[in-house]
Each structure stands twice: as structure tokens, then as C-alpha cells.
Amino acid sequence: MPLQNKTAIVTGAAKGIGKGIAIALAKEGANVVVSDIDQKEAEKVAEEIRKIGPKALVIQCDVSKKEEVENLFRKTVEEFGKLDILVNNAGIYPFVSFADMKEEDWDKVMNINLKSVFLCSKKAAEVLPEGGRIVNISSVAAFVGFESLVHYCATKGAVNAMIRALALELAPKKITVNAVAPGAIETPGAKGPEEQMKQTIAMIPLAREGQPEDIANVVVFLASEKSDYITGQTIIVDGGWTLR
Numbered sequence: 001m002p003l004q005n006k007t008a009i010v011t012g013a014a015k016g017i018g019k020g021i022a023i024a025l026a027k028e029g030a031n032v033v034v035s036d037i038d039q040k041e042a043e044k045v046a047e048e049i050r051k052i053g054p055k056a057l058v059i060q061c062d063v064s065k066k067e068e069v070e071n072l073f074r075k076t077v078e079e080f081g082k083l084d085i086l087v088n089n090a091g092i093y094p095f096v097s098f099a100d101m102k103e104e105d106w107d108k109v110m111n112i113n114l115k116s117v118f119l120c121s122k123k124a125a126e127v128l129p130e131g132g133r134i135v136n137i138s139s140v141a142a143f144v145g146f147e148s149l150v151h152y153c154a155t156k157g158a159v160n161a162m163i164r165a166l167a168l169e170l171a172p173k174k175i176t177v178n179a180v181a182p183g184a185i186e187t188p189g190a191k192g193p194e195e196q197m198k199q200t201i202a203m204i205p206l207a208r209e210g211q212p213e214d215i216a217n218v219v220v221f222l223a224s225e226k227s228d229y230i231t232g233q234t235i236i237v238d239g240g241w242t243l244r
């Protein structure tokens with residue numbers, strides 16, 4: 001198995017895309033730290049992973065809080081002795097028009113979607129060995145605009161720019177830093193009215209919503225040795241949505 005004996009942290013892993021990633025990494029043999037603010041749901045994901053075979057540890061962590069992030073990395077290394085893969089997945093996308101957007105709305109999205117990537121990547125860079133991996137979950141919102149998501153689009157564009165610079169700094173240690181930019185993925189967070197979903201699917205060339213597994217498959221690739229020569233890149237996984 002390609003990720004046998006690797007240790008991975010997945011943030012926001014209790015639900016949706018993060019849950020899909022945590023399970024997919026475990027299926028490839030990785031021991032997984034299932035991290036989220038929602039401990040109860042995270043425990044369920046950890047149970048699923050243990051049934052697959054690898055070890056799973058739940059560590060509650062709000063990725064926007066420095067002390068909690070430090071605790072996440074400290075406990076991971078205490079338990080598994082090392083870290084090989086960090087997946088920065090946790091993120092929020094609260095819809096609010098620009099006219100109604102308050103400074104608090106802006107700060108919250110910046111802190112959870114962007115500052116978190118700084119905090120977690122910084123701790124990861126201290127402990128990742130040669131061949132280590134950082135994989136970020138960005139969004140097609142980095143490439144196209146979405147009304148009522150001005151703050152969100154800004155964070156995802158920033159992640160894509162940030163990883164190019166970070167990839168350069170970590171290249172001497174042979175640590176790669178990449179991102180996956182999902183399109184419309186069926187998750188608890190993205191659940192909307194059925195009519196809206198139909199309209200979205202009508203715009204997607206491959207004519208379906210994506211599933212967390214569609215994103216997880218690419219994360220597994222970016223976490224494995226098969227992606228050894230790729231760094232600083234963002235791979236769009238959107239069924240062709242943004243092609244036209």
C-alpha cells in the first residue's frame with residue numbers, strides 16, 4: 001500500500017471532503033489524525049478508519065487558534081512519533097453579500113480558511129521529514145467569482161498564491177506543497193435547495209456533482225510518491241465546470 005506506515009493529519013475531517021480524505025488515506029495504509037472542532041463526529045470517522053485497519057486518533061482543534069494547532073502537532077508526534085502528510089482541509093463558506101459583509105465576517109473567514117494554513121503549515125514544516133507532503137484544499141472560487149463569497153474567494157486565491165512561495169522554501173527539504181481546487185462537491189456544508197443543485201449540475205460538463213472521493217483520490221496521489229516531481233501546483237477537480 002502506497003501510504004503504509006505514513007502518518008497524516010487531516011483538518012476538518014469530521015464531515016464532507018475532509019472525512020472522505022481521511023478515509024481514503026487510511027485505505028492506502030496511512031495512520032490518520034482526525035482533527036475537527038466537532039469531536040463527536042470526528043470519533044465516528046476514527047471508528048471507520050480503525051475498521052479499515054490503520055490507527056486513528058481524534059484531536060479536537062480549531063485551526064484558527066494557534067495554541068490548539070500547536071497542541072494538534074504536539075499530540076500527533078507524541079502518539080505516532082512523526083508526521084508525513086498534512087492536509088489543510090478545514091474551511092467555511094458563509095454566504096453574505098458584500099453590502100452586508102461586516103469586518104467580523106471577513107476576519108472569521110480569513111482566520112479559518114487562510115491563517116489556519118499558515119499556522120498548520122508552519123508547525124508541519126518543523127516536523128515533516130524529507131519527502132513530506134502538504135496538501136491544501138482550495139476551491140474553484142480562486143479562479144472564478146461567486147456572489148456573496150467575496151471573503152471566501154479572497155482566501156482561496158491567497159492559498160494558491162501562498163503555496164507557490166512555500167513550495168519554493170520547502171523544496172530544499174524535498175517537501176512538496178500542492179492544492180486541490182474542488183468544484184461543486186456534495187457535502188453537508190454545501191447542501192442547498194434541490195433546484196439550485198439542478199442548475200449547478202446543468203453547468204457541469206461531466207453532468208454530476210462531485211463526491212468527497214473525487215477530491216480524496218487526488219489528495220492520495222499528491223500525498224504519495226507518485227507525485228514526487230510536482231510542487232506549488234493547484235489541481236482543479238470540478239467535472240469541467242470552469243472550462244466555459
Ligand SMILES: NC(=O)c1ccc[n+]([C@@H]2O[C@H](COP(=O)([O-])OP(=O)(O)OC[C@H]3O[C@@H](n4cnc5c(N)ncnc54)[C@H](O)[C@@H]3O)[C@@H](O)[C@H]2O)c1
Binds near residue numbers: 013036062090189
Ligand atoms: N463542498 C464543496 O462544494 C467545496 C468546493 C470547493 C472547496 N471546498 C472546500 O473544501 C473544504 C471542506 O468543505 P466541505 O464542503 O467538506 O465542508 P463541510 O462544512 O461539509 O465540512 C467542514 C468540516 O470542517 C470543520 N470545521 C469548520 N470550522 C473549523 C475550524 N475552525 N477548525 C477545524 N475544523 C473546522 C467542520 O466541523 C466540518 O466537519 C473547505 O476548505 C471548503 O472551502 C468545498
